[in-house]
Amino acid sequence: MTGLSVGGIGPADFDIAAGACLGLTGPSGAGKTRLLRAVADLEPHEGECRLDGRSASAMPGPAWRRSVSFVAAEPGWWDARVGAHIEMVGDADLDEFGFAPAVRDWSVERLSAGERQRLALLRHLAAGPLVLLLDEPVSHLDADLIEVVIARLAACRQDGMAVIWVDHDGDRLGRVADRIARLDSTGRFSCS
Numbered sequence: 001m002t003g004l005s006v007g008g009i010g011p012a013d014f015d016i017a018a019g020a021c022l023g024l025t026g027p028s029g030a031g032k033t034r035l036l037r038a039v040a041d042l043e044p045h046e047g048e049c050r051l052d053g054r055s056a057s058a059m060p061g062p063a064w065r066r067s068v069s070f071v072a073a074e075p076g077w078w079d080a081r082v083g084a085h086i087e088m089v090g091d092a093d094l095d096e097f098g099f100a101p102a103v104r105d106w107s108v109e110r111l112s113a114g115e116r117q118r119l120a121l122l123r124h125l126a127a128g129p130l131v132l133l134l135d136e137p138v139s140h141l142d143a144d145l146i147e148v149v150i151a152r153l154a155a156c157r158q159d160g161m162a163v164i165w166v167d168h169d170g171d172r173l174g175r176v177a178d179r180i181a182r183l184d185s186t187g188r189f190s191c192s
């Protein structure tokens with residue numbers, strides 16, 4: 001990312017190698033979500049994002065987002081039935097994340113916050129992104145499930161997927177990330 005800024009947040013300059021994880025933290029309202037959305041080309045922004053030399057501005061947004069996938073803190077659902085969202089997710093993956101295959105027949109409405117979080121993550125992973133942008137991805141999970149998610153993401157990183165992980169928990173970021181970036185309350189970006 002070069003000179004990335006959105007609504008007075010940034011500019012942010014950083015590179016992420018394949019398989020690396022950048023942690024992003026900062027106070028509530030600093031602009032972490034907006035910065036992730038800018039990386040995903042979901043918000044008008046300045047600056048340039050490149051993936052393997054390809055510029056986001058030279059690609060249609062949906063094509064960019066197939067490679068650079070944003071997992072929102074509150075995932076969106078477009079069908080009343082869970083199964084419609086996870087057609088590409090196998091039963092073994094569901095099991096790993098604590099679900100029986102019958103979850104496909106559940107209504108989205110009945111899902112708990114943590115169930116939504118896990119299913120949304122599985123849905124994004126099934127698409128095989130090169131970069132995953134995670135906005136507080138384990139905020140609704142218990143300690144055991146947090147470990148499941150961390151282990152799964154570590155395995156994906158072994159396969160080359162890069163991650164930006166937004167979290168308020170500095171200890172957790174210290175565990176999962178190679179480098180920590182910070183937005184302060186004025187939107188100033190710094191990276192260790």
Ligand SMILES: Nc1ncnc2c1ncn2[C@@H]1O[C@H](COP(=O)(O)OP(=O)(O)OP(=O)(O)O)[C@@H](O)[C@H]1O
Nearest residue numbers: 007026027028029030031032033034035043168183
């Ligand atoms: N489309 C928008 N236009 C203008 N301001 C916005 C827009 N979306 C969000 N904001 C504001 O930008 C600021 C940063 O929001 P953002 O959601 O990125 O913060 P955050 O760092 O992710 O916060 P939190 O840790 O609470 O989730 C907030 O003050 C928010 O109200």
